[in-house]
Amino acid sequence: MAAPAAGLHETGLFAECPDLIGTPSAFARDEEIFGEGEEAEFVYKVVSGAVRSYKILGDGRRQITGFHLPGDLFGFDPGESHGHTAEAVSDTRVLIFKRRPIERAATQRAEVACQLWEMTARTLRYAQDHMLMLGRGSAQERVATFLMKAGERLGGAGAVELPMTRRDIADYLGLTLETVSRTISHLEEEGALLRAGARHVTLRRGRLRQLVEA
Amino acid sequence: MAAPAAGLHETGLFAECPDLIGTPSAFARDEEIFGEGEEAEFVYKVVSGAVRSYKILGDGRRQITGFHLPGDLFGFDPGESHGHTAEAVSDTRVLIFKRRPIERAATQRAEVACQLWEMTARTLRYAQDHMLMLGRGSAQERVATFLMKAGERLGGAGAVELPMTRRDIADYLGLTLETVSRTISHLEEEGALLRAGARHVTLRRGRLRQLVEA
DNA sequence: CGGGCGATTGAATCGCATCAAGCTATGTGG
DNA sequence: CCACATAGCTTGATGCGATTCAATCGCCCG
Numbered sequence: 200m201a202a203p204a205a206g207l208h209e210t211g212l213f214a215e216c217p218d219l220i221g222t223p224s225a226f227a228r229d230e231e232i233f234g235e236g237e238e239a240e241f242v243y244k245v246v247s248g249a250v251r252s253y254k255i256l257g258d259g260r261r262q263i264t265g266f267h268l269p270g271d272l273f274g275f276d277p278g279e280s281h282g283h284t285a286e287a288v289s290d291t292r293v294l295i296f297k298r299r300p301i302e303r304a305a306t307q308r309a310e311v312a313c314q315l316w317e318m319t320a321r322t323l324r325y326a327q328d329h330m331l332m333l334g335r336g337s338a339q340e341r342v343a344t345f346l347m348k349a350g351e352r353l354g355g356a357g358a359v360e361l362p363m364t365r366r367d368i369a370d371y372l373g374l375t376l377e378t379v380s381r382t383i384s385h386l387e388e389e390g391a392l393l394r395a396g397a398r399h400v401t402l403r404r405g406r407l408r409q410l411v412e413a
Numbered sequence: 414m415a416a417p418a419a420g421l422h423e424t425g426l427f428a429e430c431p432d433l434i435g436t437p438s439a440f441a442r443d444e445e446i447f448g449e450g451e452e453a454e455f456v457y458k459v460v461s462g463a464v465r466s467y468k469i470l471g472d473g474r475r476q477i478t479g480f481h482l483p484g485d486l487f488g489f490d491p492g493e494s495h496g497h498t499a500e501a502v503s504d505t506r507v508l509i510f511k512r513r514p515i516e517r518a519a520t521q522r523a524e525v526a527c528q529l530w531e532m533t534a535r536t537l538r539y540a541q542d543h544m545l546m547l548g549r550g551s552a553q554e555r556v557a558t559f560l561m562k563a564g565e566r567l568g569g570a571g572a573v574e575l576p577m578t579r580r581d582i583a584d585y586l587g588l589t590l591e592t593v594s595r596t597i598s599h600l601e602e603e604g605a606l607l608r609a610g611a612r613h614v615t616l617r618r619g620r621l622r623q624l625v626e627a
Numbered sequence: 628c629g630g631g632c633g634a635t636t637g638a639a640t641c642g643c644a645t646c647a648a649g650c651t652a653t654g655t656g657g
Numbered sequence: 658c659c660a661c662a663t664a665g666c667t668t669g670a671t672g673c674g675a676t677t678c679a680a681t682c683g684c685c686c687g
Contacts, residue, residue, distance in 0.1 A: 316519070330478055376666080
């Protein structure tokens with residue numbers, strides 16, 4: 200679904216930098232965590248909740264480039280300033296890390312730099328897959344693919360609790376919220392999912408995959 | 414326009430790896446350089462000509478993720494296998510480097526790893542800007558932006574010699590070749606450019622920028 | 628000079644956007 | 658505890674921009 204950018208934790212980068220205990224912090228729904236163009240002083244790791252990263256196009260058109268879920272690291276666009284704005288999708292708790300010590304460690308320890316490289320590379324692969332959807336996918340393909348990927352990350356057996364609104368999904372997929380809503384209704388008619396309230400869906404993965412590949 | 418991914422040369426990574434003198438090689442127009450899924454044994458640097466990297470969606474729909482021009486490095490998607498297919502847009506000369514020694518150097522020398530990280534990060538920024546176009550731009554915005562970026566990379570004063578076909582441009586921008594053609598005609602009517610043969614255009618940058626921002 | 632591929636242009640169609648009501652949860656104050 | 662307000666979602670009607678299908682056109686190369 201999104202650009203996880205996890206892995207630092209698991210691979211122990213943070214464990215190996217004793218000074219880099221993250222500072223816990225919390226953001227309310229829709230609160231800005233950082234803005235595009237601001238100096239990139241911190242890096243963030245989601246503990247609970249969800250975060251959206253997006254770019255804006257002058258007149259307000261918004262493209263969400265990724266959602267960040269618990270375990271994901273975000274805000275580490277290399278460069279002096281943030282290339283995105285990040286906001287809490289729902290009430291969210293994060294750990295905050297200073298960016299400088301991490302970058303300093305990277306200049307001295309090759310394995311740290313390699314892990315950062317690997318992390319950025321993973322984000323790049325997600326971005327390129329997403330480009331394929333945005334450039335070439337129909338509305339149905341985009342929504343079905345989104346739900347399947349969301350299901351893998353959020354769901355257990357098939358029940359998925361979506362933290363984001365229809366507008367967020369639309370801005371992630373390059374559609375309007377009406378089209379997302381209609382498409383989900385259509386998928387339900389086709390037997391590809393069941394809704395229980397707008398945010399709670401149960402996926403029929405096989406059926407969904409059929410519709411995407413057909 | 415594309416995902417340059419240059420920088421390794423200028424920053425001397427290759428100079429510092431005496432074993433890594435690139436092997437010259439040449440590809441004819443439309444010849445495949447490597448295919449998606451193949452083992453990623455080599456990295457390539459464009460000497461002359463142009464290269465397209467793309468992904469394919471089952472039924473033949475193609476999304477070009479970037480064009481590579483002289484000086485650009487490509488094929489360095491980290492991971493064991495290539496995530497793209499690469500083909501020569503026109504007759505193209507490249508330098509070929511073995512990937513292994515570079516990665517080995519990265520695991521030992523932090524500054525090498527940092528350069529690779531930086532390179533991937535630059536590609537990621539291009540990909541994310543492109544996502545904004547694909548998700549939210551009109552045909553006119555996409556084509557005008559493409560031409561301006563192509564002009565910066567290929568053109569001197571304003572005369573641009575496009576190495577790729579309308580279909581290539583369309584598959585890069587998520588449009589059809591007819592729409593690209595029509596849009597270029599329309600831009601010419603608007604006084605934003607002059608054509609001298611399909612591949613040769615002279616841009617009026619100020620006028621183009623007006624149309625994109627309006 | 629002729630063949631052919633790529634580009635342009637035209638006409639009809641379609642998918643998604645836009646505009647516009649309702650609907651349904653959730654939460655708040657009386 | 659219920660009425661009401663509100664934000665988010667769904668559904669419907671209509672329009673538009675891009676695609677699709679179909680002819681030419683024109684440039685380049687043999």
